[in-house]
Amino acid sequence: MAELGYQVDCFVFHDSPRRAHSIAAQGGINAAKNYQNDGDSVYRLFYDTVKGGDYRSREANVHRLAEVSTNIIDQCVAQGVPFAREYGGLLDNRSFGGAQVSRTFYARGQTGQQLLLGAYSALSKMIGAGAVKMHNNSEMLDLVLVDGQAKGIVVRDLNTGAVTCHAADCVVMATGGYGNVFNLSTYARNSNATAAWRAYKKGACFANPCFTQIHPTCIPVSGDYQSKLTLMSESLRNDGRIWVPKKAEDCDKNPNDIPEEDRDYYLERIYPSFGNLAPRDVSSRAAKRMCDEGRGVGPTKLGVYLDFSDAINRLGADTVRARYGNLFDIYKEITDESAYETPMRIFPAVHYTMGGLWVDYNLMSNIPGLFVLGEANFSDHGANRLGASALMQGLADGYFVAPYTVGNYLATQKPGSTPSTDDPAFKQAAAAVQDITQRLLNTKGKETVAHFHKRLGKIMWDHCGMARTKEGLEEALKLIPALREEFWANVNVPGSDTHLNQALEKAGRLADFLELGELMCRDALTREESCGGHFREEYQHADGECLRDDENFAHVAAWEYQGEGNVPNRLTEDLNYDTVKMSTRSYK
Amino acid sequence: MVADTSSTQNISLNLRVWRQAGPEDTGRFVDYKAENLNPNMSFLEMLDVVNDDLERKGEEPIAFAHDCREGICGTCSLVIDGKPHGPHHGIASCQTYVRSFKDGDTVVVEPYRAKPFPVQRDLVTDRAAFDEIQQAGGFISIRTGAAIDANAIPIPKEDADLAMDAAACIGCGACVAACKNASAMLFVGAKVSQYALLPQGQPERDKRVLNMVAKMDELGFGNCTNQYECSAACPKTISHDFIAKLNKDYLKASVRSAFKPKSSV
Structure with a gap:
């Protein structure tokens, strides 16, 4: 974005943008280069990804992903990413789950690290040039809407505790997935859903939350x-x-x-x-x-x-x-x-969450001016993500989609219309953030944040994990609100909000997971079929494979927040497959 | 002491942990008893357990930096018994396990001690200086979307492999913490070498090394001691050969820049 001339303020809760958890992706990144001459093509990568997602992803988005996959490899090589090479000096490939061709590019077992560091080097260049202002240790705690459009955020400086407001012409979130709702996962310990969840509570729809990858x-x-x-x-x-x-x-x-x-x-x-x-x-x-x-x-x-x-x-x-x-x-x-x-x-x-904030083809959520990229959105992987495609989607969104679509939105905004942080919307959002912090610090209960997180994780794993049932999900929908009530009554968060307080950080994130977990169970209960990572025991073939219900569930379920204590609205977007014929997904 | 037993008996450790309320506080060691530890627990999980007890008592937990807990993000940064990342070679703090210690051992846990990495709180230091060095030149200037086909740049496998060895740096800063001069030359050497080994890195090669070294000096990192504590402490075992490459590149670039008009460097 900065390369296109925009002034960008970039916020990460890490101490450096180089720490984001994409760094831990090991295996590789897919691209339809067909360098191995084994019959790969954009169509084939597109088809594999749609099929891999069990026909629950948006066809057009996936096709675009397959198209730009090849540009990503070009871009990364130009940045100096040291991909594995053959003795002839050309790029090496390997095959990965769900594919019968060798289309995966890799850098030893550290592909994610190298691609992330490539992006980090490009970001560093723009920070050095003064085009991006970097804010490390800054956790986004709320989204600010002005006249129904996303116009800023509220962040807490994790080192000093200072809560500040930042106004902008639009907001782009690339805040990752929510797998830590299960407590134990392959996510980094600090990965969280707070930014996405607070955006949801400001009106952004949350799509297919029950689609999680094990x-x-x-x-x-x-x-x-x-x-x-x-x-x-x-x-x-x-x-x-x-x-x-x-x-x-x-x-x-x-x-x-x-x-x-x-x-x-x-x-x-x-x-x-x-x-x-x-x-x-x-x-x-x-x-x-x-x-x-x-x-x-x-x-x-x-x-x-x-x-x-x-x-x-x-x-x-x-x-x-x-x-x-x-x-x-x-x-x-x-x-x-x-x-x-x-x-x-x-x-x-x-390991991964396919669900996320709902976005249109331009990766804009239903809140005008709020863009959601990477794992934080829902669009490309349907009900299951294939290996070596998370890095592909993240980089596609960031390098080849958002730079063009964000400008499309900005063109509708009048120059000079950026709101000031004196706007009441900012004051209210900052006050709400302070209020949550004070509630957490003042509860002074008996149990630790970790205690509640373990219990939530167990409920989620038992009832909303690899196999789900109506009874189990209904049970979880009783257990989670009860646990949430207990958390707010009995959590103990020591220390204050004026210094680095890791207990407070964890407590705020868990408070959001305790709400998100419930939505995941609700979504899983409503989706009365099995598809991809969502397996309802009631809906299976005789051999134990997923039994989809294309008649009733070939749609995205996007949940709209209706206020605290109210059941959210379930909106649907029909999935139409013009190119790929929906069929039973078989790997036999 | 390194014990590395495969014992399944639970053990206890006496921890002597650096506590410091904030950047301005003087800080002090505080003793904690960590009991009934499963040897297969990671060192950070042990700190989780100690913190859980502290929180339950209403005391403030020990602040320590961590994130991925699989040795790749570079966030964790403990000095355990005087060694950055602990007793073992080639791993990060998060990959150190309780089985490395014997029942009853006293284990000293401190933050990195280096002027360019000020302590934020307890065991957490601020390593923004590394970001600044990177911003001074640790990149190849290529506009997004303008790249040529990836296979149009063949690179000998040996060069690509060596560039990958350098690129494996996780930016944890252990090299600085291990060095009595708080030198960042292993970090800078690795980044400079990665790009210097690749054809894509050639156009900006001189400018990069001069700018990154100047920034490194400006931020207060010292010169190399030639004792290589840095590679010994590096969780990714990055070789000090890259420091030699850095010196060579810096010398060449300095000479070349001396004979060029100022504007071209």
């Missing part, structure tokens, strides 16, 4: 002190084979002592055409089914093996080390086990 390859939970779950990149499934023992009584044995004929390579058995590269939702649910059958492994019996012995025999340990060494090292640090010698144990974990 990633199949994470390190299993080891104890109740656990603060986060660590992802093992999906790229491991290129060479690793997933299995559980055929017999439940073998589950406690050393996996190396279980003979080949007693192992069930269930993904290869059930999904022969995609095998270990079946999409994330499909693989996660299959792992859950195996564990439900009593064939899970590890101390908690919530785990399956990801075995590299065949790859090591075929390629040699050195090649496997070159491809996945850093991931094997991470696994060793966390579990104290060597994946070169014994199979990894993995289990699904919350």
Whole structure:
């Protein structure tokens, strides 16, 4: 935006924009370059993404995403992103879940880091040039509307506690997803939904909140002190084979002592055409089914093996080390086990949220002047996101969509019409923010924020996780408001609001999660079908796969806030597929 | 002490933690007992547990910087027993586990001690200086949307791999904390080398190194000691060879700029 001549104020709650959690994306970024000459095309990436999203994404948005995917790679290479290369000096690719072509570009197991640092370097350039004013340690706590249009934000300086108002001609949010509502997830500990949620409460519709992605390859939970779950990149499934023992009584044995004929390579058995590269939702649910059958492994019996012995025999340990060494090292640090010698144990974990604030084709929400980019919006991944497409969407939105569509909105605004922060709307929003802070500090109850977050996470995982039922969701819709009431009556937030107070930060974020969790359950309850990551046990095929209801649910559900204590409005946007024919999504 | 046992017995540690209310406070060590710790707990999870107890008692928790907790965001920045990121080589604080310590050990936890990184509170320091160095030249000037096809720039695999080694820096600042001169030359060397190794980085190569080094000096970072505590502390094991590359690039750029009209540098 700054390159186009706009004056930009940029806010992050991190101590530096280089810390955003895109940095942790490991595996890669898709682009329809067809450098491998294996028949890839814009159409094929578009088709795979629409199918991967189980026909719940907006067709036009996805097509644009596939189109600009190739520009992203060009842009990143020009920025100096050191993608993996072949000996001839050209870019290397690998294949990823849900695709039968090699279209994934990568930089070792740190693709997200390199792409984020590329964007950070471009931002640094514009900050250095004075075109962007950077505000670190600044958490957005409210959106300000003037005459129904987004004209500014209220932020709290996390180091000093100062609450300030900032007026603008429009607001662009790229504030990420809300997976930490589950407490344990692969998200960074500080990732939160506060900015998006406060925008929702100012009238922005929240679309498909129940569409959450559970990633199949994470390190299993080891104890109740656990603060986060660590992802093992999906790229491991290129060479690793997933299995559980055929017999439940073998589950406690050393996996190396279980003979080949007693192992069930269930993904290869059930999904022969995609095998270990079946999409994330499909693989996660299959792992859950195996564990439900009593064939899970590890101390908690919530785990399956990801075995590299065949790859090591075929390629040699050195090649496997070159491809996945850093991931094997991470696994060793966390579990104290060597994946070169014994199979990894993995289990699904919350990883991404496909739902988010509703946006139109221009990525503008229903509030004029509020643009929402990346994971914070809902538009491109439908009910399930394929691997290596989050980085693609984030960069597409930021580099190739918003710079053009924001200008379209600004053209409708008269020069000099930027409101002042003296406007009553700013005063009211700032006062509301201060009020929440004081309520949190003054409750002086008995329990910690972490205590309530764990309990919310458990309710969400049990009732709104990999498998959902009407009864479970109805139960959660009773439990969450009760927990929220208890939180406001009994939370203890020490300290004051005039210094760095991490307990206060966490409390404010949890207060929003306690409301968002309820909306997710409500959305999951209303969507009486199974699709992608949303699996309702009542709606399944005989083989346990998702049973969609295209007749009644081929739409986006966008929830409109109706004030505290009131049930939100459920608005719908029909999804029309002009190019791709809706069909049963099969990876068999 | 590094113990690295695979024991599953829970252990207790005596923590001596730096507490400092704000940038102006003098600060002091406070002792805490961390009991009944599962050895598979991460060091930060142990601090979570200690903080949970403190909060329950209505006391203010220990402030510490953290985010991704998987060693890639560069936020965590503890000095554990005098070593940035703790006893192990090549990992960040968040990847240090309780099993690295023995039951009953006393463990000292401090913030980074370096003038360009002032303490904000307890164990949290302000590392905005790194952003400033990056803004001085740590980029390739390319307008968004104007790039040529990615494969139009072939890059030998060896160069790309070496550039990636340099680019792996997570900007945590451990190199500065480990250095008695508080030198940022490993950080700057890594960034300068990444671009210097790639054809895309050539047009601005001289200007970049001169500007980044000037900014580094201006912000109060010291010169290299040639003792390489920086690489030893680096959670991404970035090699001090990049400091040599930085020196070489800086020398060449200085000479070239001396013989060029001022406006062209």
